Amino acid sequence: MMTDSVLEVCNLNIHCPKPKGSCDKQRGLSLLASVNLELKRGKVLGLVGESGSGKSLTCGAILQMLQDRGLDTQGSIKLHGQELNGLRGEKMRRIRGKDIGYIMQNPMNAFTPVYSIGSQFIETLRSHFKISKKEAKIQAHQALEEMNLHHPDQVMKSYPHELSGGMLQRVMIAISMCLRPSILIADEPTTALDAVNQIKVLRELERLKTECGTSVLLVSHDLGVIAQAADEVAVMRKGEIVEYADVHELFDNPRHEYTRMLLQARPGIGQGA
Amino acid sequence: MLQVREVGYRYGHRRNWLRPRKENSFVLNQVTFELNHSSCLSILGTSGAGKSTLGRVVLGLQKPHQGQVLFEGQDLYAASGRFRKNLRRDIQVVFQDCYSSVNPLMTADQIIGEPLRNYERLSARELKRKTGELLEKVGLSVEDGNKRPDQFSGGQLQRINIARAIALRPKLIVLDEPVSSLDRVHQSLILDLLAELKASLGVSYLFITHDIQAAMTLCDRVAVMDRGEIVHLSDSPASLWNSQQTAVKNLIESVLPDHPGDRLTLF
Numbered sequence: 001m002m003t004d005s006v007l008e009v010c011n012l013n014i015h016c017p018k019p020k021g022s023c024d025k026q027r028g029l030s031l032l033a034s035v036n037l038e039l040k041r042g043k044v045l046g047l048v049g050e051s052g053s054g055k056s057l058t059c060g061a062i063l064q065m066l067q068d069r070g071l072d073t074q075g076s077i078k079l080h081g082q083e084l085n086g087l088r089g090e091k092m093r094r095i096r097g098k099d100i101g102y103i104m105q106n107p108m109n110a111f112t113p114v115y116s117i118g119s120q121f122i123e124t125l126r127s128h129f130k131i132s133k134k135e136a137k138i139q140a141h142q143a144l145e146e147m148n149l150h151h152p153d154q155v156m157k158s159y160p161h162e163l164s165g166g167m168l169q170r171v172m173i174a175i176s177m178c179l180r181p182s183i184l185i186a187d188e189p190t191t192a193l194d195a196v197n198q199i200k201v202l203r204e205l206e207r208l209k210t211e212c213g214t215s216v217l218l219v220s221h222d223l224g225v226i227a228q229a230a231d232e233v234a235v236m237r238k239g240e241i242v243e244y245a246d247v248h249e250l251f252d253n254p255r256h257e258y259t260r261m262l263l264q265a266r267p268g269i270g271q272g273a
Numbered sequence: 274m275l276q277v278r279e280v281g282y283r284y285g286h287r288r289n290w291l292r293p294r295k296e297n298s299f300v301l302n303q304v305t306f307e308l309n310h311s312s313c314l315s316i317l318g319t320s321g322a323g324k325s326t327l328g329r330v331v332l333g334l335q336k337p338h339q340g341q342v343l344f345e346g347q348d349l350y351a352a353s354g355r356f357r358k359n360l361r362r363d364i365q366v367v368f369q370d371c372y373s374s375v376n377p378l379m380t381a382d383q384i385i386g387e388p389l390r391n392y393e394r395l396s397a398r399e400l401k402r403k404t405g406e407l408l409e410k411v412g413l414s415v416e417d418g419n420k421r422p423d424q425f426s427g428g429q430l431q432r433i434n435i436a437r438a439i440a441l442r443p444k445l446i447v448l449d450e451p452v453s454s455l456d457r458v459h460q461s462l463i464l465d466l467l468a469e470l471k472a473s474l475g476v477s478y479l480f481i482t483h484d485i486q487a488a489m490t491l492c493d494r495v496a497v498m499d500r501g502e503i504v505h506l507s508d509s510p511a512s513l514w515n516s517q518q519t520a521v522k523n524l525i526e527s528v529l530p531d532h533p534g535d536r537l538t539l540f
Contacts, residue, residue, distance in 0.1 A: 194483035221456035224529030
């Protein structure tokens with residue numbers, strides 16, 4: 001079973017050091033305490049927890065983006081057996097995007113407003129592959145078509161503010177899909193979207209998983225999204241993983257008190273849809 | 274209490290030779306509905322359906338290009354200055370983004386006390402007592418009154434927004450996606466609070482949301498909007514499930530399952 005695992009996070013600790021010049025009494029803060037995660041090939045691991053529980057921080061740690069924020073990351077993060085923790089600069093940059101795709105919560109802020117979608121798409125492709133602009137354009141066109149975006153030509157020409165949040169999020173997934181990453185980290189991909197667009201985005205994530213065998217780390221606070229898309233679930237609270245189980249197991253008999261509370265917090269709908 | 278009659282609204286209507294008028298650019302088109310005392314009408318729809326624009330029109334912030342908005346029988350936009358000031362007192366609002374709807378430099382007491390200062394002549398001690406009461410009513414403590422917005426979590430800040438909205442005992446509160454930016458746990462807490470306030474204060478809600486589940490817990494009537502028009506308006510929320518409208522069907526089909534056993538087949 002060892003070969004099955006794509007990403008292994010072992011004993012991840014994140015520590016916020018005490019601010020410079022502070023008195024001795026002030027101690028640093030521990031933000032994540034011994035987090036263990038394992039992402040299997042072609043599976044979706046859901047990461048649930050309320051705001052501030054450290055979900056996004058875990059994603060940031062996997063992508064090695066916390067050093068700039070002055071946070072201290074300890075533990076091991078292995079991608080196909082290669083240690084990521086401690087990788088710097090150019091080396092890490094090649095992994096980001098290419099091996100680990102990242103979709104963030106707010107698609108409106110993920111694009112530069114001053115360049116067209118097409119030029120940003122092509123730039124991303126060309127920074128990871130040695131291909132001509134023409135080839136990149138063809139690939140981008142195809143990817144957008146596959147994402148069920150109608151009129152891909154028009155989408156390529158338009159600027160981020162001209163598209164809806166749901167469309168932008170699907171463009172993000174299209175970009176990630178083109179780079180064929182082995183892992184996709186989706187940090188609250190549907191929180192900023194309405195229900196109808198949410199379903200569209202989940203559909204594309206599902207396709208990415210089945211057709212390309214991509215593993216997905218799906219961060220969400222919405223248990224509906226988790227019930228729909230995840231295979232395994234890790235429940236986080238205050239920087240710790242309190243429960244880690246198969247999705248059916250978790251919904252049928254939640255073991256931790258906190259999980260039970262999360263499950264009860266879902267408003268009932270009354271009618272069966 | 275509130276009557277919205279054939280309201281039409283369009284953006285970018287100021288036409289000149291550089292910007293010729295586009296046809297069919299109405300964001301709201303012939304919107305008509307009524308809202309009674311102490312009831313809750315929920316307006317559902319996808320983004321861009323015109324829900325929030327409708328909310329702003331009802332609040333008296335944007336004058337509609339067609340139709341009328343009547344509040345207690347009076348036209349909201351034809352009213353004179355003093356009368357409108359009194360109308361505003363009776364219509365309050367809670368927005369989705371709790372952080373940008375408060376002044377970050379004011380304390381919670383000042384935020385909640387602002388409408389009271391505008392409308393009621395109270396002594397400083399009275400004001401302090403009233404804001405304290407309001408804080409307790411929304412489930413915060415009196416000591417929280419000295420904190421500033423950045424010291425609150427999203428859910429707590431949304432409670433402060435609600436406290437500000439109920440400070441003047443309005444007749445109508447427009448809730449524009451009040452829970453969409455919160456996580457599920459806090460969503461249900463806020464919804465419980467809203468239901469409780471509705472029962473105790475007898476206030477009406479115009480509840481704008483795209484989340485059917487949130488709407489169902491609170492409302493007693495539903496309207497579904499699609500591209501500026503109300504395509505479904507009914508007294509019983511359950512009727513949504515029998516509707517033949519595509520917009521309504523899309524909304525219903527996008528409700529996520531409660532359990533991984535009932536997963537939707539997506540393709």
